[in-house]
């Protein structure tokens with residue numbers, strides 16, 4: 001079987017790259033081994049929350065010059081990063097995903113450019129704040145770290161739902177000067193899934209909550225619990241049924257409504273993954289779900305074909321290949337006792353030679369291993385044994401030269417490098 005481009009990985013980066021290529025008329029195949037970071041993500045996108053030395057960043061596009069030369073944003077170039085950043089809201093809107101930012105309209109104008117891109121903050125399920133550039137429409141973004149959210153908050157959970165930790169959230173809000181009251185509601189359909197405690201997960205609750213009778217009943221229960229609070233905090237489990245549910249809840253509850261993330265799996269993340277996969281397939285792309293790319297043939301400096309575990313001996317050929325297999329988390333890298341390897345092509349990987357530098361004993365420190373990645377040239381072409389592979393590009397978390405968890409740049413790197421790789425392939 002022959003394609004124009006074969007993409008390895010089914011996460012944010014591969015999907016953005018594949019959609020762009022497919023829309024430009026290229027015949028693409030995407031091979032996705034399993035779940036990806038979107039399934040665990042917050043539904044908010046980081047662009048750059050911190051410089052590599054730890055300095056907090058308020059306006060990411062204004063500090064790109066301070067990044068090292070091998071950082072993916074430096075390889076893309078400042079002007080091109082600004083151009084891609086400006087195009088992201090409309091790119092996602094075309095895929096059915098509405099995004100917002102702390103700029104008034106959520107729209108980032110390419111004319112206003114750098115001045116308009118300002119980090120907001122999302123609250124994690126543990127109540128801490130993380131800098132974020134964009135968020136899905138029903139994911140709350142705060143204007144600033146010190147934003148006063150209200151004097152009194154009502155936090156409402158489903159009885160028995162342990163992945164929404166109301167105590168942590170209350171503690172975080174109380175530190176910000178908000179007194180909190182915690183309540184739990186019992187809905188018949190949720191009580192049914194609660195009979196098996198392992199079923200009480202965000203996605204199952206979200207499925208129940210996508211039924212109109214259920215979300216309306218929930219809304220009325222919250223209304224009954226409401227006294228005089230200026231803030232009502234709810235778990236992010238209303239996204240699967242569409243934006244109208246969160247809008248309806250916001251309108252019917254007489255207070256500011258804050259939707260906060262639950263422990264994984266992430267309802268907004270899963271929704272984003274489903275919509276991006278739909279967009280890729282609607283544009284004509286072929287998606288191989290639950291299959292793993294293996295056994296490439298490489299002639300000279302060119303990848304000719306791969307196989308997949310499920311398709312057996314059938315070889316899949318393409319003009320170009322994109323590796324967006326997601327770092328250690330996505331199994332795009334493997335760690336042996338003395339080395340870190342890229343398992344599909346055996347590409348050159350950037351990691352410290354001394355194993356003691358791989359991680360910090362302090363669990364809460366920034367960890368070097370989240371910055372390991374494949375070495376590429378300035379066009380994101382992979383390097384193997386010191387030589388460039390002409391038609392193999394690397395995108396997203398698989399890339400070296402950055403530490404996305406430390407920098408708060410995960411989604412930004414995934415999306416912008418995917419756009420850049422697609423443009424590099426289209427330019428050939």
Ligand SMILES: Cc1cc2nc3c(=O)[nH]c(=O)nc-3n(C[C@H](O)[C@H](O)[C@H](O)COP(=O)(O)OP(=O)(O)OC[C@H]3O[C@@H](n4cnc5c(N)ncnc54)[C@H](O)[C@@H]3O)c2cc1C
Nearest residue numbers: 009011013033034036037042046293326330396397410411
């Ligand atoms: C748990 C977690 C939560 C995160 N949350 C956020 C967040 O809220 N906001 C943010 O900005 N960033 C977040 N990040 C950073 C994240 O890395 C990026 O946002 C981004 O989603 C990474 O996308 P990716 O496509 O590069 O990789 P991934 O999402 O990891 O996808 C890699 C894919 O490749 C597949 N794969 C691997 N090997 C093969 C193979 N041989 N054949 C076929 N498929 C293969 C994997 O199964 C997976 O589907 C998070 C990261 C993690 C690990």
